[in-house]
Amino acid sequence: MKTAPDSKPRAGKPMLRRPSASDGRRLLIKDFSMDDLCAFLEQRGHEPYRGRQVWEWLHGKCAASFDEMRNLPRALREDLSALFAVDALAVDRVLDSQDGSRKFLLRAADGETIQSVLMPDGRRLTLCVSSQAGCAMGCAFCLTGAGGLRRKLETAEIVDQAVLAAREPGALERISNLVFMGMGEPLANFDSVGAALRMLTHEKGLAFAPRRITVSTAGLANRIRRAAREWPPVNLAVSLNAPDDALRDRLMPVNRKFPIEELLGACRHYARATGRQVTIEYVLLDGVNHAPRHARTLAKRLDGMPCKVNLIPFNPFEGASFKRPSDGSVLAFQEELKRNGIEAFVRNSRGRDIGAACGQLGGTPHGR
Ligand code: SF4
Numbered sequence: 001m002k003t004a005p006d007s008k009p010r011a012g013k014p015m016l017r018r019p020s021a022s023d024g025r026r027l028l029i030k031d032f033s034m035d036d037l038c039a040f041l042e043q044r045g046h047e048p049y050r051g052r053q054v055w056e057w058l059h060g061k062c063a064a065s066f067d068e069m070r071n072l073p074r075a076l077r078e079d080l081s082a083l084f085a086v087d088a089l090a091v092d093r094v095l096d097s098q099d100g101s102r103k104f105l106l107r108a109a110d111g112e113t114i115q116s117v118l119m120p121d122g123r124r125l126t127l128c129v130s131s132q133a134g135c136a137m138g139c140a141f142c143l144t145g146a147g148g149l150r151r152k153l154e155t156a157e158i159v160d161q162a163v164l165a166a167r168e169p170g171a172l173e174r175i176s177n178l179v180f181m182g183m184g185e186p187l188a189n190f191d192s193v194g195a196a197l198r199m200l201t202h203e204k205g206l207a208f209a210p211r212r213i214t215v216s217t218a219g220l221a222n223r224i225r226r227a228a229r230e231w232p233p234v235n236l237a238v239s240l241n242a243p244d245d246a247l248r249d250r251l252m253p254v255n256r257k258f259p260i261e262e263l264l265g266a267c268r269h270y271a272r273a274t275g276r277q278v279t280i281e282y283v284l285l286d287g288v289n290h291a292p293r294h295a296r297t298l299a300k301r302l303d304g305m306p307c308k309v310n311l312i313p314f315n316p317f318e319g320a321s322f323k324r325p326s327d328g329s330v331l332a333f334q335e336e337l338k339r340n341g342i343e344a345f346v347r348n349s350r351g352r353d354i355g356a357a358c359g360q361l362g363g364t365p366h367g368r
Contacts, residue, residue, distance in 0.1 A: 029084040030058055030156035030163070033195070034204065046076055052204070054080065059205035062163045062172060085109070088156035091164055104164065108133075108157055112150060116161040116182055118168070118175070126177040129161040131193050132184025137218045138253045139239070141283055143317045144183045152189040158196035162206055178208055180215040181237070187215070187223035194231050201232045210234045216281065221258040221266035228273035236270050237279040237310075238263065242289050243297035251289070264301060271306045278307045285314050286323035290333040299340030308343040315349050 032040060038051030053071060057063040065086055066077045092113065093105040102118045117128040135142070136149035161182075166172045178200065180186040186193045193215070200208050216237040217224065224236065240260070242248035248255040255263075267278045280302065284290045302309070311334055314324045330346055337344040 027084055028088045028154055028156035029054075029080070029086070030088055030159045030199070031154055031195075033199070034202065041076070044079060046079070050076055056204045058086070059159065059163070059199055059202065060207070062166045062206075064167065087160055087164070088154065089114075089160040089164060102168075104161070106161065106164070108153075114153065114157070114161075114183055116165060118165050118171070124176045125171065125174045126179055127162060127165050127175050128179050128182050129158060130182035130184050131158060131180055131186040131189045135184045136188065137185050139218060139241075140251050141241070141285060141314060141320070141322050143320075146319075149184075153184070153192060155192045155195040155199070158192060159199050162200060166206060175206075176212060178213045179237075180213075185218055185220065187217045187220040187227065190223055190226065194227075197232050197234060211276070214279065218252055218254045219258050219263045220254065221263045224263075224266040224270050228270045233274040233276060235276050235279065236267065236274075237281050238267055239281045239283070240298075241281070241283050241285075243294050243301055247289060247294075251285075260301065264305065267307070268305055276306075278305065280307050280309045281312060282309055283312045283314055284325050284330055284333060286325040286329075288322065290325055290329055292332070292336045295333050295336035296340055299337055299342045302342055308345065309337060310345055310347045312347050312349060 029037070032055070034052055034055040037055050038048045041051045041054070042048040050072065054069065054076075057069045057072075061068075063069060063086065066072075066080045066084075069077060072080075089106040089108055091104055092107045095103040095105070097103070100120045104116045104118070106114050106116065108114070112133045114130045114133050116130060119126045119128065130153065132152050133150040134147050135144045137145055138148075139145045162175070162178060166175055180193065197210075197213065197215075199205050200213065201210055210232040211234075213232075214235040214237050215227070215231075216239060218239050224238075227236070239252070240248070240263075241251050242255075243260075245255060245259045248260060258266075267280075270276070271278050282289075282298070298309070311330060313327075313330050314320075314322050316322070316324055334344045334346055
């Protein structure tokens with residue numbers, strides 16, 4: 001992966017990724033932080049404050065072309081057009097669900113394809129974004145994981161999922177929440193996701209409050225601790241799915257590296273450092289992980305931790321080796337958790353008819 005301009009510690013002048021014929025593609029302008037863009041344009045002979053204007057057009061007003069940037073001199077707009085494409089992603093197709101969800105099939109400059117989903121829910125409009133094309137984590141119940149990792153996304157490609165969705169009519173003001181629950185493991189793309197979070201929460205960008213953003217991880221405990229130090233204080237969700245290591249080892253290979261106690265220790269640390277309650281996600285797999293004893297063990301493990309549990313009945317996909325449990329057993333599991341003092345909610349996935357529900361992304365629309 002190429003390094004984004006603001007992903008390394010710097011001293012003095014910012015390190016800039018320069019245009020290069022060997023790049024094989026144009027630079028991604030949304031990889032630049034505001035400061036880096038100011039410095040970059042200054043080095044090209046433009047007034048440094050122009051960088052702030054351009055950055056605001058791109059990230060705050062979601063401009064679709066440099067020509068829209070009417071307060072910029074023509075020479076600057078021409079310079080920008082020669083160097084950059086405005087967007088890192090193009091919308092290939094849009095699929096609409098009966099429940100109002102909208103899935104975007106997006107294509108990067110190298111032809112790589114990813115997906116994001118816009119989900120209305122009452123007054124909330126949540127955008128679910130991807131952090132990688134595919135995923136290396138290999139969770140047994142996930143379609144994205146079945147295809148492996150193709151590559152990590154650049155910062156601009158993460159930011160652009162929000163910018164492109166915000167260009168939908170009326171969406172700029174309406175998108176209320178952002179969740180990193182699409183394709184990929186966000187903490188395995190730490191620098192690019194961190195840079196994207198700083199841009200998405202920037203007051204001149206889309207200006208999401210950190211409490212409106214949730215990053216979901218399969219459980220990279222060391223990176224959770226690092227995120228507590230280095231990222232804006234966003235919400236953390238952890239995909240747990242089993243109350244003991246033997247079962248979790250089978251469902252999620254990452255558990256062999258970061259077993260449950262180590263993972264929950266990192267979650268407690270994150271909650272203390274950020275003041276945020278951690279969300280524990282638990283995909284219910286028929287006959288596998290939702291017996292009353294699983295609920296009681298889970299409750300014991302979470303005892304004293306500021307958290308809530310989201311229960312997600314499995315969303316079957318073609319070739320899946322698990323089934324969705326009955327509604328009755330989902331409710332019974334929820335009740336058992338509540339009886340043992342744990343706040344638990346059943347989360348019904350959106351967009352199941354368009355392959356946009358949890359664990360379904362990365363399906364067949366592009367023939368992958
Ligand atoms: S559940 Fe998340 S971390 Fe696991 S394979 Fe799927 S995308 Fe990757």
